[in-house]
Amino acid sequence: MTASSFDIPALLRDGRRKKVILDTDTFNEVDDQFALAYAMLSPDRIELLSVNAAPFLNNRSTSPADGMEKSYREIHRIMELTDAKMAKTVPVYRGSERFMGPDRQPVESPACDNIINTVLSSDGGDGPVFIVALGAITNVASAIAKCPEIAGKAVVIWLGGHALWRPDTKEFNLRQDIPGAQLLFDSGIPLYVIPCDGVCSQFITTVPELEYYLAGKNPLCDYLCGITAGYTKEPYGWSKVIWDVTAVAALTVPAAEETVTIPRPILTSDCRWAFDSARKPYVYVRKIRRDPIYADLFRKLSSAEGA
Helix, strand or coil: CHHHCHHHHHCCCCCCCCEEEEEEECCCCCCCHHHHHHHHHHCCCCEEEEEEEECCCCCCCCCHHHHHHHHHHHHHHHHHHHHHHHHHHCCEEEECCCCCCCCCEEEEEEHHHHHHHHHHHHHCCCCEEEEEEEECCHHHHHHHHHCCHHEEEEEEECCCCCCCCCCCCCHHHHCCHHHHHHHHHHHCCCEEECCCCCCHHHCCCCCHHHHHHHHCCCCCHHHHHHHHHHHCCCCCCCCCCCCCCCHHHHHCCHEEEEEEECCCCCCCCCCCCEECCCCEEEEEEEEEHHHHHHHHHHHHHHHCEEE
16 A cells, blocks of 8 residues: 555544654744754654754745754754653754755755655555655655656645635645645645644634643743743743644644645635635645643643653
């Protein structure tokens, strides 16, 4: 059986531990840090094979390459805070230094090769490799472009784009690399997508909530509380979406995400969705129940032992 023939929602709910590559722009915001720690602290559901640093460009970076390098360093920081022993055994790879061009040619990087080598070397007997992507899809799209064969042995879980009913899909992860996202949706790789505005935008928390459940528990929790509180200059009445946690939660608390399997949309060059019922299917998350995910997240973060 190939990955393309799997019922992805059923596969996520079967209770078995999944092999995972995490692809993350960890310094871009504050949510990737939560998601990376959450993945590390969920060994009952996730066998974390490796972590890739993804590129990003915003006011926290001077270029996609700079964003990737800052993410690479932040990955190591979070892994050390979460589980220093595990940090020594799970490899971390630098990713793309630029986004994919209109020609959709692969952007070479250690992360791209890591995806290919890991997927191809998997025997597939216990299911596909899950590539959980939390940023611009460049590393993953490059691996698909360079080695289309991985589509038969992998599943991509991506937090990217907006809900299908939104007038545009100019979401940060997607709009940074439109050709890469187009390649992903046009490819045959099994795909599970969590939209941001309109779906994941309900996954909010607040500084008081974080401090109540996490502050003082361990150095990791204190770090996460600190970077979240420092993300805004107007904290009064403020709430924060910890977006990327939901991509990991697809594996840890799958029942909290309501899905539907529908034809893949077409991504236009001006960042809009178009539709064709003849397209290959994908799994679209249309609703998230935030409470069971946060309950699982807070318990696991509180248990981190770090060094």
